[in-house]
Amino acid sequence: MGKTIKRFISTLSSPFSEVHNTIKQLVVKGKYDQALELYTAKVHCSHTSSTFLLPSIIKACVHDQLFGFQLHSYVLKNGYSSESAISNSLISMYAKFFETKTAYQLFDTMPDRDIISWNSMINCYYMNGYLLESLELFKEMYNVHGFVPKPELIASVVSACVQTKNFKLGRAIHALTIVDERMETSIFLTTALVDFYWKCCEPDLAFLVFQRMEVKNEVSWTAMISGCVAEELHTEAVELFRSMQFENVKPNRVTLTSLLPACAELTYGKEIHGYAFRHGFDSDAKFSSAVVHMYSGCGGALQTIKNVFDRSTKKDVVMWTALITSYTRNKSSCQEAIKLFNEMLLSGIQPNDVTLLALICACTNLLSVCHGRGMHGYAFTSGLSSHLFIGNSLINMYSKCGFLKDSAQVFQEMSIRDSASWSALINAYGTHGFGDKALERFNEMKESGIKTDSIALLAILSACNHCGLFEEGKEIFDEASKDRSCSITVELYACYIDLLGRAGKLEDASEVISRMPIKPTNRIWSSLISSCKLHGRLEVAERLAHKLAKSEPENAANYALLSLVYAESGNWPGVEDVRRDMKERKLRKSYGFSRIELDDKIL
Structure with a gap:
């Protein structure tokens, strides 16, 4: 000394x-x-x-x-x-x-370690991704050597508990901060605990920790708002935002960006956008991207979205992707999305996998194999075709455009396949009438060890339904019903009931509906009505169609179905009554359209 x-x-x-x-x-x-x-x-x-x-x-x-x-x-x-x-x-x-091993060698050979030594080493582990090691060293520091950690270190350890899913240790650390009087608290630590309980899916405890905070800053409020939005508690998120301003805490850019998804659901988006404009946040690239997503999600006008994009000072790949995605949500603007893609390339911005996924969906909506092949070519040359969900989207796109062989080729060329890949191919074979091929792929999927989920089951059931493979479809549904690990969704029930109805098993279909653990949807009733009409059970069809029309008085398809039932039974006055009712309600049935693309031209 x-x-x-x-x-x-x-x-x-x-x-x-x-x-x-x-x-x-x-x-x-x-x-x-x-x-x-x-x-x-x-x-x-x-x-x-x-x-x-x-x-x-x-x-x-x-x-x-x-x-x-x-x-x-x-x-x-x-x-x-x-x-x-x-x-x-x-x-x-x-x-x-990032020399973690060298750091630990130095730490391990130190003759005397103080609290800063332990803090430094634990933070070193945490910063470089050695989360489990950081937790073990923290326990050794406190339990063996008796050092009391600083609030900032505890906050980092709590964050490590979230990332390692060690929620038990996180709760124990919270308990220590309460019972050990030597431990100091800080706004940084309590904010970390709020975030911890949101990630644990325990909103009540998150609210409790937040309410007991003596001092709350914009980070604390943002953590609460983000947690509410993540748990889809949108009303609570907006109320917190209002309370935050009432407490004279000014929201920052991150706060507003976190709140925007809730605003898309509750139509408060324009107010938040206006607040951001008044406080100078609207020029920020990340916030502008979030605003575009928000307007797109709540069905905002495309011109408004384009104006936000044009005002943005930094048009990066995220911003371009948000704009293109908003145009792909509506079939009528998908062509414009492809034009924006070309503008994006001309501006020197390289699309990423998310951009390409949105564009492939646009090609699928347009049923344009010409544009689809262009996107496939770009994906191949840019190396993005190796992405799993890009391959899955290409299978679906080629199938919807009528090119089954191309769908199968994309599937064969995929180095990695998941349940969605198999489901897309099975659905493609079923849509094109190759039920036997769909069954072969389904069996291959099970043999390869891929778990059959509800999407795969719906794909194979739809294929059996479309191709008239009643026995095979019934066997698959019965097997899935016995599998406790498999969740039978309402869509699966609807498809199976339609399969039974088409095969003339109307009593069986009715029995399945009566035994359903969930409420039957109108789509299920509509399917049963169509089956009754097909097999001459017109009285039953008429009775059910009346109930369906009353349950959804604004759905034109229900009235059209009732009109068809009347026409099938020769009840022409009934047909006139239905048409008159539709006219009075200003209901019009949507018509289907065909599209033919030849030599890059739409006929």
Whole structure:
């Protein structure tokens, strides 16, 4: 201790003390390059004692790994490694260099470790993704060595608990912060606990921790709003936003961006957009992208979305993707989405996999194999075709456009396939009338070890239904019903009931409806009515059609179905009554259209 004090006094009285202070000030201001340059010129080369300066200089080596290694050698050569402040700085330096093993070797060989040593090493593990190791070291620090962690460290450990799904340890740490009076609390820690409980899907505890916070800043409020939006508690999110302003806490860009998905559901988007405009947040690229998504999700006018895009100062791939995706949501604007894609390429922005997925969906909506092949070609040349969901979308696109062989080829060329890949191909074969091929693919899928989910079951049941494979479809549904791990959705019930009805098994279909654990949808009743009409059970069909029309009085398809039942039974006055009722209600049945594409021309 005496030698250390003497060295400190000699440093203060030396002619280099002014240089030392200048270097420290440069480090504090973040001017690391200037600090290293001055240190090299005035201190390091002169071989003067600079022990108290070393932690600052080591911190300045964040962008100069080679010089950092040289400083570590200098420390070892001169015997400074026994000083905790210097070793702690070296651990933090190696953490920033992603040299986790080197940092731990240094930590492990330290003769004396203080609280900062433990904090530095735990943070090193956390920053570089060694989450489990950071948790184990935290427990050793507290349980074995008795060090009391700082609030900032506890917050990092709680975050690690979320990422490792170690919710039990996270709750235990929260309990420690309450029962151990030595532990300090901070707004940073309580905000981390709020986020922790949202990620644990325990909103009540998140609200409880938040309400007990003595001081709340914009980060705390944002954590609560983000949690509500993630759990689809949109009304609560908007109420929190209002309370935040009532408490005179100003929302920041992140707050507004987090709130926008809730506004899309509750039509508060324009108000939030207006608030952002008044406070200068609307020019931010990330916020502008979120606004475009919001307007797109709530069916906003495309011109409004385009105006937001044009006002944005930074049009990156995220912004372009948000704009293109908004145009692909409506079939009438899908052609414009493809034009925007070409503009995006001309502007020098390279599309990513999300952009391409939206464009393939646009080609599917347009039933344009010409544009679809263009997107497929771009995906292949850019290396994006290897993405799983791109391949799945291409299978679906070629199938919808009538090119079954291309769908099968895309599937064969995929290096990785999931349940969605198999489902898309099975659905393609079923849609094109190849029920036997669909069954073969379904059996191959099960043999390959892929778990059959509700989407795959719906695809094969639809194929059996479309191709008249009643026995095979019934066997598949019965097998799925016995499998407790398989969830029978309302869509599966609807498809199976339609299969039974088409085969003339009307009593069986009615029995399935009566035994359904969920309420039958109008689509199911409509399917049963059509089956009754097909097999001459017109009285039953008429009775059910009346009920269906009353349950959905604004659905033109129900009236059209009732009219067909009347016509089938020769009840022409009934047909006239239905048409008159539709006219009075201003209901019109949607018509189907055919589209033929030949030599890049639509006929």
